[in-house]
Amino acid sequence: MVWCLAATLAAAGCGVGGEKPSETSASGGDVTLTFLVFETPNLDAAFWDAAIARASAKVPGVTIKKLVSPNVDRTGYAKQLDASGNLPDILQSVNPAGFAQAGKLAPFTDEELRNFIAPKAGAIAGKVYQLPYNTQVIPVVYYNKDAFAKAGITGTPRTYPELLDVSAKLKDKGITPFVVGGGGADTWADMYPLTATVATDVYHKTPDWLTQRATGSVKFAGPDFTKAAQKVADLAQKGYIDPAGLSRSYADTEQAFRDGKGAMYPMGSWFATSADNTKPGFEIGAFPWPSDDGSPVTPTFTGGGTLVSSSAPNVGLAKKWALAFDEDKQNNDAFVKADGSIPAIKGYTPPSDMGPVYRATVDIYQKGMADGSIVNAFSQEAGDGSLPPGLADKAALGVQDLITGKKSAADFAAYLDDQWAKATR
CATH class of the missing domain: 3.40.190.10 (Periplasmic binding protein-like II)
Incomplete structure (x- = not known):
């Protein structure tokens, strides 16, 4: 995992000047x-x-x-x-x-x-x-097939409007559409809806967007990134993401999905093995986060x-x-x-x-390789075209405000531009 890493790290080992490793x-x-x-x-x-x-x-x-x-x-x-x-x-x-x-x-x-x-x-x-x-594919949308069936959903969404339609049907049945966490030290876990929308609305159109951001030719406050952020804000405003879930740690968020407290779990591909090994009381499927017109986009690290x-x-x-x-x-x-x-x-x-969830996840990656739809995963980039050190953490904190409504999409984008300036002085 990241890689990113998608879990709470154990407080083990030796600190500076501490016990022998x-x-x-x-x-x-x-x-x-x-x-x-x-x-x-x-x-x-x-x-x-x-x-x-x-x-x-x-x-x-x-x-x-x-x-x-x-x-x-x-x-x-x-x-x-x-x-x-x-x-x-x-x-x-x-x-x-x-x-x-x-x-x-x-x-x-x-x-x-x-x-x-x-x-x-x-x-x-x-x-x-x-x-x-x-x-790693970041994110994959893992979903509860029983919850989809209960809401009368017979297939996975291929376009973003279809994803919104699926979410509305789930909510109408009293099912929270998305499980999203990020509590305590695990603020990074709230990033994946935004990572997905940046992939479909920004990187799909401009693969070297972050490199251009480094030269100042684009800004977070520009129309493409703001549109991606607005999608996340809208999901929360519609009740498709429950802001209360942001208090959950990564482990508790994963467990909430297993416990059926939401139908879709946007998370890095490292969840696949966990899903296969724990076997909750329902079948888990996987699909890529869809773009507006259904064009394939596969964010990876x-x-x-x-x-x-x-x-x-x-x-x-x-x-x-x-x-x-x-x-x-x-x-x-x-x-x-x-x-x-x-x-x-x-x-x-x-x-x-x-197991089947891992195989379905690898299929998403292999299809992305075959159709040339691979793009970077926002906040996970490495090398020259990456965020300045520390900015991914700032972005995760800002996403919490975006989901809770404390920041508008425009406010969030301006906040990232400000944090970029501070990180690169």
Whole structure:
């Protein structure tokens, strides 16, 4: 997950100057490398220990000391460690922005990236600092098939007006159309309706919109982005999104969908495995968020892999280990089974026993690849065409005000322009 990551991270590991990190060793280790990871309900300590051991078995001469981010902001924690002179040697799913420009990270060569489907994903000034090993569709609309049947809905919406019609039918039957959360530290979880509408109304028309925003040729307060924000505000105003749900944590929001407290759950593709594994009392389906005219739009993020510090005691060995970690078939199978990953590794095929929700999710991605409808997922971008550091968090806070009616779409767009200016001074 992000990647993004879609869960509340466990308050484990060691803080700056704290207790000694756990250690997973390769036999006969000649160099010790620290590795910053995160833990979630899907990716627990045992998961990481097993994955580390598999990579270490392929790279003799390495001892890995595992560090665990103690909070949801992995990138912020990495910055804290860096400020104290303790940037880990290898990092998992940390945003490279800022670190790369400051010379803190070692770029990967074209040869080292030869096995990746999108080897230039997330490039910064033409160089790739984070292995682009995983793709996520953000969001997919997961839906309760029983709720749809109860409301007399016989198919999934293909256009945005059809999505509104589906929502109206659900509401008429006393069913909340959308489950959306974002409470506590999980404010990021409220972003996905906006991520969807930015994809259909902004990025579909202007794929390099954020790059243009960086040059000042477009603004959030312009008509396209404001239209995307207005759609989210309208969903809330019509009662299709319940603002009370914003107090729920990510885990509680996911559970609310499983408990039937809403019919549609716009969430990243990492939910697919969870949906298959937990098996609520109804069948879950999946469809892409539709555009106004039904043109296919598939917002994705590719990246999220390991990064290597340019000050690691042995950069070459650290890069070799990072590649072994991200390319290992068993590791990728484990990520698929635990976290719904779609590995962007050439020749990789997921385990044949994956469940129906995961398969439906992968079908959405593969169709997007086939029809050329892939665009970036707003707030998840990486590389040159991405939000300034910290702005995604500000956007998530602003979305709460958009949904509760404290900000109009115009107010929200102006707020993002203001936050952009502050972040880029």
